[in-house]
Amino acid sequence: MSSKLRVALLFGGRSGEHEVSVASAASVMQALDARKYDVLPVYLTPQGRWLPAVSPLQLLEGRGDAPSRTAVLLSGDPQCRGLVPLDARREVQAVDVVFPLLHGTYGEDGTVQGLLELADLPYVGAGVLGSAVGMDKGVMKALFQQAGLPVVPHLVIRRHEWERQPRQVEERILDILPLPLFVKPANLGSSVGVTKVKQATELAAALARAAQYDRRLLVEQGLECRELECGVLGNEEPMASVVGEVVPRREFYDYQAKYTPGLSELRIPAPVAPEVAAAVQRLALAAFRAIDAAGLARVDCFLERRSGAIYVNEINTLPGFTTVSMYPKLWEASGIPYAALLDRLIELALEHYRERKRCQTTYRPESSALPELEATEKEGDLPGRRLG
Secondary structure, three states, rough: OOEEEEEEEEOOOOOOOOHHHHHHHHHHHHHOOOOOOEEEEEEEEOOOOOEOOOOHHHHHOOOOOOOOOOOEEEEOOOOOEEEEEEOOOOOEHHHHHHEEOOOOOOOOHHHHHHHHHHHOEEEEEHHHHHHHHHHHHHHHHHHHHHHHOOOOEEEEEEHHHHHHHHHHHHHHHHHHHHOOOEEEEEOOOOOOEEEEOOOOOHHHHHHHHHHOOEEEEEEEEEOEEEEEEEEEEEEOOEEEEEEEEEEEEOOOOOOOHOOOOOEEEEEEEOOHHHHHHHHHHHHHHHHHHHEEEEEEEEEEEEEEOOOOOOOEEEOOOOOOOOOHHHHHHHHHHHOOHHHHHHHHHHHHHHHHHHHHHOOOOOOOOOOOOHHHHEEEEEHOOOOOOOOO
């Protein structure tokens, strides 16, 4: 029997960040130590099919044969603990731990995490709550404020409300928040659907663009600021990386600036005063705890140029892992190289799983009025009995 861990690497997905996820998976798959892990790549198509043994590197190069693969399902039955082929002639593929390299909707937002909880499988990253809250920028910022963290003035607008009364909504936004503004989908990342609004006449188009991706829209006051980022690693006792700075060569840190070589510069460590770096690290750890994150996160902060004030912008519970991504670069500068970082994330996934398994999932009063149900449960026939 192999002593290696079988790691299911989920990538792709039904998200505007599909291509970013594929790029992340290609980097991770190349770096995972073949002496420690049997890696099973599972490609989630833009339509939602799960296809095993598809190379993310080949997909990036346009050489993938994904459509010809036999699809699989992740069984929610905790007795199965694996991928079930839709072709009944094939065997279930057992899985020890899941690495969900899925960015954005239907992957980073708690949906896949919920399925993995039902399947009773360890997985890298935050649980259902942390993932869902970390994806929704409106709820995230509300929790940050509740925890006493500084955030940029903002409004959450419902798409339905704006579509019914566009003029009133736009007037309310402009009455409350001064220009320039940033308009974003509340549930997405990688700056997909984000617009910088410099004139009032641009607001309607910006809202329409963001509304293509989500039913909740975030409108933030724009600041003249520097963008500082900090990685967090751990579960109950997380630690913060060195602080880095993003210097985009475009008007703001948009999708192209993030993923096109040469369009942004990553300064690691950030050229800031030690007290500023320490403050960002403290805020990063506080943000991580505020949403009950686990495993990993990248926390993005703003340093306002005029006042020197620091604001928490957002937390990313599954940050990018491409060769140009900030998160692994921050940890490399902190003394943890890429491959060792992946090892640590898998260790943390197993640790978090063991901690969850300590929780009881059934309750039996000392004196029960349902002796027949108790007898059935002892025989193992009650669906709600505790497993494992």
